[in-house]
Amino acid sequence: MASNILRRKISSYGVSLTFHGNTEPFHLYFKYKFGCFSSASNRIQPYTSLNDTTRIDLTDFTCPHTWYPLARKIQRRVILHVGPTNSGKTHHALKRLESSSSGVYCGPLRLLAWEVAKRLNREKVPCNLITGQEREEVEGAKHKAVTVEMADVTSKYHCAVIDEVQMLGCNMRGFSFTRALLGIAADELHLCGDPAAVPLIQEILKVTKDEVEVHYYERLLPLVPLKTPFGSFSNVQKGDCIVTFSRKSIYRLKKRIENEGKHLCSVVYGSLPPETRTRQATMFNDASSEFDVLVASDAIGMGLNLNISRIIFSTMKKFDGFEMRDLTVPEIKQIAGRAGRYGSKFPIGEVTCLDAEDLPLLHSSLNSPSPTLERAGILPPYDLMYMHSRLHPKDSFTQILEHFLDNARLSEHYFIVNCEDLLKVAAIIDEFPLGLQEKYLFCISPVDMDDEISSQGLTQFAETYAKKGLVRLREIFTPGTLKVPKTPAALEELESIHKVLDLYVWLSFRLEDSFPDRELASSQKAICSMLIEEFLDRFGWQKPNAGRLPRRTTTNMSSLLSQRSRPYL
Ligand SMILES: Nc1ncnc2c1ncn2[C@@H]1O[C@H](COP(=O)(O)OP(=O)(O)OP(=O)(O)O)[C@@H](O)[C@H]1O
Numbered sequence: 132m133a134s135n136i137l138r139r140k141i142s143s144y145g146v147s148l149t150f151h152g153n154t155e156p157f158h159l160y161f162k163y164k165f166g167c168f169s170s171a172s173n174r175i176q177p178y179t180s181l182n183d184t185t186r187i188d189l190t191d192f193t194c195p196h197t198w199y200p201l202a203r204k205i206q207r208r209v210i211l212h213v214g215p216t217n218s219g220k221t222h223h224a225l226k227r228l229e230s231s232s233s234g235v236y237c238g239p240l241r242l243l244a245w246e247v248a249k250r251l252n253r254e255k256v257p258c259n260l261i262t263g264q265e266r267e268e269v270e271g272a273k274h275k276a277v278t279v280e281m282a283d284v285t286s287k288y289h290c291a292v293i294d295e296v297q298m299l300g301c302n303m304r305g306f307s308f309t310r311a312l313l314g315i316a317a318d319e320l321h322l323c324g325d326p327a328a329v330p331l332i333q334e335i336l337k338v339t340k341d342e343v344e345v346h347y348y349e350r351l352l353p354l355v356p357l358k359t360p361f362g363s364f365s366n367v368q369k370g371d372c373i374v375t376f377s378r379k380s381i382y383r384l385k386k387r388i389e390n391e392g393k394h395l396c397s398v399v400y401g402s403l404p405p406e407t408r409t410r411q412a413t414m415f416n417d418a419s420s421e422f423d424v425l426v427a428s429d430a431i432g433m434g435l436n437l438n439i440s441r442i443i444f445s446t447m448k449k450f451d452g453f454e455m456r457d458l459t460v461p462e463i464k465q466i467a468g469r470a471g472r473y474g475s476k477f478p479i480g481e482v483t484c485l486d487a488e489d490l491p492l493l494h495s496s497l498n499s500p501s502p503t504l505e506r507a508g509i510l511p512p513y514d515l516m517y518m519h520s521r522l523h524p525k526d527s528f529t530q531i532l533e534h535f536l537d538n539a540r541l542s543e544h545y546f547i548v549n550c551e552d553l554l555k556v557a558a559i560i561d562e563f564p565l566g567l568q569e570k571y572l573f574c575i576s577p578v579d580m581d582d583e584i585s586s587q588g589l590t591q592f593a594e595t596y597a598k599k600g601l602v603r604l605r606e607i608f609t610p611g612t613l614k615v616p617k618t619p620a621a622l623e624e625l626e627s628i629h630k631v632l633d634l635y636v637w638l639s640f641r642l643e644d645s646f647p648d649r650e651l652a653s654s655q656k657a658i659c660s661m662l663i664e665e666f667l668d669r670f671g672w673q674k675p676n677a678g679r680l681p682r683r684t685t686t687n688m689s690s691l692l693s694q695r696s697r698p699y700l
């Protein structure tokens with residue numbers, strides 16, 4: 132039944148509407164259902180039956196630019212805006228976007244997509260916001276701000292921007308940046324990022340025949356690496372941002388600084404709901420708020436404009452999922468670059484470390500160029516996996532994926548991104564009677580497989596979907612049970628519940644009939660964020676005049692919670 136719903140959606144709306152994200156594989160297969168797009172010949176080769184695909188080398192990934200026929204029909208003008216952090220790269224690209232008749236901004240974070248949509252709408256350029264979990268449409272909009280995974284490679288634009296384009300070398304998300312780089316069909320394509328990506332992009336684009344120009348920028352305000360370590364937390368000042376990498380130490384430092392009795396701290400880290408991160412950042416940026424110090428992880432590291440005067444690295448090591456390792460040069464430069472943003476109230480940015488022994492690494496990294504990127508990430512395309520499955524109908528999704536990971540032939544400019552999480556999801560969903568498209572969809576969903584609650588949520592969604600074709604949120608989640616967390620452990624659990632609800636919303640945009648409770652999931656997500664913020668407000672020391680603090684939660688919270696009495700809750 133589930134497969135029928137999916138097939139119906141594909142035929143009625145076209146695949147790109149159903150599967151945002153990695154859409155082109157479906158696009159290629161359905162568009163060219165009487166032929167196969169051959170990356171070797173860069174042409175559509177006709178075939179009369181699927182068995183003819185045996186003539187095509189399915190493991191040939193040497194020409195990924197040929198996977199995007201619309202972009203290949205035009206000669207794009209590609210403008211690279213490169214330079215250090217805070218040099219106006221994104222600003223210049225956005226100016227061009229604002230003056231174009233149609234366009235798209237693709238950013239690495241939901242927060243950046245939100246910021247750009249807000250900026251364009253403020254400038255009277257109607258702009259839609261589209262992320263995996265949001266669709267905010269503005270009347271008459273010819274522009275959109277999206278997260279890079281949502282970049283549409285089947286429409287034509289006058290202008291497109293890909294921000295933080297050096298992420299095409301990222302081992303996890305690189306494929307989405309490569310896909311946007313090769314696939315966006317825009318007359319003008321603006322790429323913003325680190326100069327370390329220039330040679331690779333120039334090399335990759337030689338075969339597309341696009342015209343490439345490079346604009347170099349200088350930092351707008353100085354960034355001063357201090358010679359002395361930070362020393363003690365009694366030295367904390369307004370505008371300081373303390374950087375650390377585990378949520379445990381974020382809360383430990385927040386408490387410690389607040390216990391000194393002089394400052395209140397906003398916090399920003401990856402597993403906080405994005406809307407909470409935005410509100411924490413906004414509160415820190417707001418000069419009238421008493422939350423004048425920020426404690427954050429590297430989640431602040433990309434493109435965000437914060438009122439930071441001084442970055443203090445509490446450590447120069449982070450756990451990357453496998454091991455504790457030193458921060459890399461690009462990571463140090465990105466994070467340090469948040470201090471002294473142009474237009475903020477701090478004209479000079481400073482950066483230092485808590486411990487004197489970390490200073491040499493900080494100083495040498497800030498003086499070094501980032502290592503040149505050598506390869507861009509890609510993912511095995513769905514159409515090839517589909518054709519393989521037709522030839523080997525007994526193969527599980529895991530076997531198909533492993534076949535491509537083991538046998539794919541790549542050019543020297545590309546690598547296949549880390550597929551461990553995909554394989555973890557594949558192992559779970561191979562247990563359920565789902566079609567290949569559905570398995571693929573669950574595999575590319577934004578599930579956090581290192582989070583037990585989140586991976587259980589995915590399993591239940593996939594299982595119920597496979598059995599009934601309809602997944603009601605109430606079957607796995609009882610609205611009205613969420614509470615303000617009292618401990619960091621309870622907070623972590625609430626963050627995980629938020630992730631599950633977020634996943635439901637993501638699925639609801641792709642399998643609308645089968646995940647009908649988007650509104651309920653979204654309102655519960657909003658309650659989660661408010662409860663998390665309530666915890667953050669209560670967690671540390673409260674000033675005696677706390678009444679003057681911008682305690683935005685009370686009213687909003689009660690109005691949100693009062694929704695419990697609505698029939699659908
Ligand atoms: N010419 C300009 N006029 C006004 N504001 C500017 C100008 N150039 C940059 N800015 C502002 O300076 C800040 C930093 O610029 P921007 O975000 O473009 O830097 P960036 O080089 O993209 O930095 P990052 O590498 O951190 O993403 C932004 O708030 C931006 O709006």
Ligand SMILES: [Mg+2]
Nearest residue numbers: 220221323434
């Ligand atoms: Mg930028």
